[in-house]
Amino acid sequence: MNALEKASLKELFLSSPALQEEARALEEENPHQGKRCNFLRANGECLVYEARPIVCRTHGAPVQAKGLDVEGETWVDVCPLNFQGIEISSLPPAHVLNLDTINMILAVLTNHGFRGDESRTLLSVGAILHE
Numbered sequence: 001m002n003a004l005e006k007a008s009l010k011e012l013f014l015s016s017p018a019l020q021e022e023a024r025a026l027e028e029e030n031p032h033q034g035k036r037c038n039f040l041r042a043n044g045e046c047l048v049y050e051a052r053p054i055v056c057r058t059h060g061a062p063v064q065a066k067g068l069d070v071e072g073e074t075w076v077d078v079c080p081l082n083f084q085g086i087e088i089s090s091l092p093p094a095h096v097l098n099l100d101t102i103n104m105i106l107a108v109l110t111n112h113g114f115r116g117d118e119s120r121t122l123l124s125v126g127a128i129l130h131e
């Protein structure tokens with residue numbers, strides 16, 4: 001997650017000591033044996049749902065982006081579990097998130113508030129709160 005997303009999570013934890021405590025306990029408990037996100041509760045709920053990073057917000061939805069291997073080519077993809085039996089090329093363009101646009105907006109907003117900070121942070125309470 002980038003500096004803006006980290007700031008959002010930091011604000012959430014600082015505003016809720018109970019949530020911060022639960023996050024620490026969840027990391028300690030490690031119900032998914034390190035194979036899933038530190039903030040995924042044992043029951044499958046996201047502990048930080050209201051402040052989750054962009055990648056989480058777009059996960060599972062139909063998305064499109066410019067291809068990395070073929071310059072200029074746009075690919076569209078979906079989570080196959082969410083769209084079984086649907087031909088993805090038949091999805092209306094208005095129902096497909098444009099990741100390039102979303103990432104550009106995120107980069108502009110991040111640059112506005114955190115100019116020069118290219119750092120990435122792991123999803124852990126200690127890293128988010130600079131401990």
Ligand code: SF4
Nearest residue numbers: 037039040046052056
């Ligand atoms: S922060 Fe993202 S990856 Fe982690 S539990 Fe929440 S939605 Fe899932």
